Amino acid sequence: MIHLLHDAFVAGHIVVGALGLVAFWVPVVGRKGGRRHRDWGAIFARCMLGVGTLAIGISVTTLLDPVGTHPHMGFDPAFIAGVFGWMMLYLAILTINLTWYGMSCVRNKRDHRANREWRNIALQAILLVAATNCAVRGVLLVEPLMIGISTIGFATVFTNTWFILNPAPGRDAWLRQHLKGLVGAGISVYTAFFAFGAVRMAPELALSPILWAAPCIVGLSIIFYHWWNIW
Numbered sequence: 001m002i003h004l005l006h007d008a009f010v011a012g013h014i015v016v017g018a019l020g021l022v023a024f025w026v027p028v029v030g031r032k033g034g035r036r037h038r039d040w041g042a043i044f045a046r047c048m049l050g051v052g053t054l055a056i057g058i059s060v061t062t063l064l065d066p067v068g069t070h071p072h073m074g075f076d077p078a079f080i081a082g083v084f085g086w087m088m089l090y091l092a093i094l095t096i097n098l099t100w101y102g103m104s105c106v107r108n109k110r111d112h113r114a115n116r117e118w119r120n121i122a123l124q125a126i127l128l129v130a131a132t133n134c135a136v137r138g139v140l141l142v143e144p145l146m147i148g149i150s151t152i153g154f155a156t157v158f159t160n161t162w163f164i165l166n167p168a169p170g171r172d173a174w175l176r177q178h179l180k181g182l183v184g185a186g187i188s189v190y191t192a193f194f195a196f197g198a199v200r201m202a203p204e205l206a207l208s209p210i211l212w213a214a215p216c217i218v219g220l221s222i223i224f225y226h227w228w229n230i231w
Helices: 002-023 025-029 035-064 077-107 112-116 118-141 144-165 173-201 209-230
Strands: none
Touching (some): 002 025, 002 035, 025 035, 025 173, 077 118, 077 173, 112 144
């Protein structure tokens, strides 16, 4: 039963995620601030919230039955639970956090104090717990990838909280944070699709540094390029 539920979450994750990965590029490369940017940005954000929620389902079912949900991999159950359970749960929360934060920044651009609403604050606390858990379990499994990728969560919590609590963040700060949040969500999902998707076809690629690093490099390049233009 658990593996059937897991497969249903995976199927939904692929469908919603595929739409989101396509929608991601329209606001990134298109004209900023126009109707198309707003409409496709909203589609992308909704897809990311859906993908993150479905990924939570995938991770929870994996933790309940590591081998039954991944019978083709032949990995140790503790490794499956760590990478495909706890780390995926962390990435799912990271995606939801960044998406909600990115949309809040643009929604509250004229009222910065509104960014301190309880869901935005709670997501920072939840991500901090998830990142810490991922790092600790990475240490226990002696898995550097889990430890390294958890640092993104810590950096996200720190920078998000700094902006949220900053009484006077500056005129265009909301725009930089909006960009960081939604492009960051895109990085998270592209990383998961490349890494976790490839592992189903070639399990030996599960921990390939190239698959994990490539989306981050591209995404950070996009963020810094647009930040430079904003300055």
